[in-house]
Amino acid sequence: MTTNKDVEKVQVNPKDVYERLVRRQDVPVNWDAFPDIKKGTFRYMGTLASTDKSIPPNLTESDISFGIIEAGPGPQSQLHDHEIEEIFIPLDGLWEVSWGPNGEEKVTIGPLDLISVPPNILRAFANVGASTARLMVIQSSATPNAGAGLFEDPTRLTNVTDKNN
Template sequence: MFITHDDILEDAVPMGLNEFFSHHAEPHTVPAKDVVLIRATIESGQGHGFHYHDEREEFLYILEGEVEQWVGEEKKTLGAGDVVFVPPGVVHATYNVGAGEVRLLAIFGNLQSEAELAVDVSQQEPWCSIR
């Protein structure tokens, strides 16, 4: 199966744009059984605040730009070619700390889970005051 730009589900979000190549709510677009694939664009100075995925593990692959990546209370600056693995239930966040856009791939397991894709904890301690 080939996926063209016309097949992608686009979702404008405050940080930029999410492009879903597979999505649990739109299984007719790509019949993936176990994987959610998202290409995210994060504008300069924006980010995806502290959150977790209850029943899904996640890989983040940085395609371009520079991010401040948090996994739990540990942070690291990452760039193109770097990868992050986040186990289910682990709080994490991604912030664009560069001058240009960040583009990354987010790859999730457990497509069929009925749990929310992301649970926001950015207003809870210690996450609201850690950064």
Template sequence: MTTAKPPVEAPSMLPDQMEKERVYRWDKRKSLSDAFLMSRLPGLRTDVYKIINKGISENPAGDPAISIEHPFSMTIVGIEPDHGNGLHSHTTQEVFFPLDGNLVFAWGDNAEHSLELGPWDVITIPENVMRQFWNHSGKTVHLLAMLGGTNADTKGSMTYHPRVLEEVQKTGMRLDEEGKLVLPTEKATG
């Protein structure tokens, strides 16, 4: 038997406040091209648009457009042709939803399993499973990615595959003791 719950008084929100606090406008988007430790490796460039929660971004500049805390993060990722991300895992589930093109999703300790998904297809990757995606098309493809958990739940939740870490070490990038991205210092030319 189902019983009705007492009504919860919803907060009153005027359109201006709703727009300021809870709306993301694509035409005002700002991307972060170095959100992750692997972002500067050859073939691993992506444009990351943080919408809700920081999620797993290791770059402290990656503030979301909607700053009110939610129990999940929502991000749009733009993936250039012949690019993707490096093999990694999270301690939370992750959902991927290609928006405007095909992407190959691979998983397993060495990415030994894969499926190609098209627009509006969905794949959910369990916790602690190595995963990556790749764009083999001739155009930039956008992907909606959702990760379970609050900012506190997802902080430091990424584990990179050893091969990715080997490549990262060659670039001079690293993570500090708080898990934030430290870019190599650029040498002055003159």
């Protein structure tokens, strides 16, 4: 078991934390991040939905990715998996998260509920509400190969099914 004594302490100048500030007005919506469904992605940090560094903000020095998806009613992803943990927290609306070999396990979550899908579990999500809603997404790794890079090359989506839940 790792203890606090085992973790190497990183020396950071407190003033450097300002460089890690991301203001909402500096986060443009990316409507082209996903090839399968039309949805807006706000990427605050990490590589969520894209490894393209031209999409600001470019705050990638982290062990997590964080973003918000905005979408109308309907399926927002195909059944797929990642080598990372993925956490979903609705900011508004109702979202259905499904998982399992055929997406047979399902739960509907509402504002500020949370579900964490472990690595290597097939998952999908859908806005099951009546209007546009936002879903916060946190991924346990900011490295492109762990999640985001999959969506830039559809041929790497080996575990995607044809079924949208």
